Amino acid sequence: MQDVEAFIELIRQNRHQEALDMLNEFPALAKTRTERSGQLHGATPLHWAAHRNATELCGRLLDLGANVNDSVSDWWLTPLSWGADAGSAEAVELLLKRGADVNQDAIVGTTALHAVAMGGSTQGKGDPGAYERTAEILIANGADINRRTNKQRTPLDEAIDNENNAVANVLRQHGALASKAST
Structure with a gap:
C-alpha cells in the first residue's frame, strides 16, 4: 500500500x-489517517x-468507505x-448530502458553523463570498445558529470577534444571537 x-x-x-489516480490504484487509502x-x-x-474543496475526491473517498463523520483529528x-474552516462550500454541500452531521461537535462544543464563522486563516477575508455561501449551506441543512461552545460562545460571537462580516451578516439574517459576553 502507498504511504498515506x-x-x-x-x-x-x-x-x-494525481491523488485520484493514487486512490484508484490503492483504494484502502480512503480509510487511512496521518500519524x-x-x-x-x-x-x-x-x-x-x-x-x-476537492469535491470529486471527497465523493470517491466516501464511495470507498471513508467515514463522513470521522472525528479523530x-x-x-x-x-x-x-x-x-476553509470556506469550501461545494465540499461542505457534498458532505452534507452524503450524511455529515451538521451539528456534530467539531471541538469543545463548536460545530462547522463556528468554524465558518471563525473564517480559517484569513478570518473569512480571503474569499468572503465562499464563507458566506458555506454558512448559508450549513444553515439550510439545519445548523444550530445559536449553538454555544463549552465557553458559551455562539457562531455569531466568533464571526464578530474575527470581523468575518459576510458570515456575521448571514447569521443575523437568520436570527442568530450573540452571547452577552460579545454584545
Whole structure:
C-alpha cells in the first residue's frame, strides 16, 4: 500500500487528479489517517479533500468507505468542520448530502458553523463570498445558529470577534444571537 502521507501531500498541494489516480490504484487509502505528530495528527484524506474543496475526491473517498463523520483529528475534528474552516462550500454541500452531521461537535462544543464563522486563516477575508455561501449551506441543512461552545460562545460571537462580516451578516439574517459576553 502507498504511504498515506504522500497521498495527503498530493491533496494539500491541490494535485487532485494525481491523488485520484493514487486512490484508484490503492483504494484502502480512503480509510487511512496521518500519524504525523502535532495539530494535524489523525486527519484523514477526507479531512484534507474537504479543506481543499476537492469535491470529486471527497465523493470517491466516501464511495470507498471513508467515514463522513470521522472525528479523530486533533484539530477541527470532522471533515465538515475542515471544509467549513476553509470556506469550501461545494465540499461542505457534498458532505452534507452524503450524511455529515451538521451539528456534530467539531471541538469543545463548536460545530462547522463556528468554524465558518471563525473564517480559517484569513478570518473569512480571503474569499468572503465562499464563507458566506458555506454558512448559508450549513444553515439550510439545519445548523444550530445559536449553538454555544463549552465557553458559551455562539457562531455569531466568533464571526464578530474575527470581523468575518459576510458570515456575521448571514447569521443575523437568520436570527442568530450573540452571547452577552460579545454584545
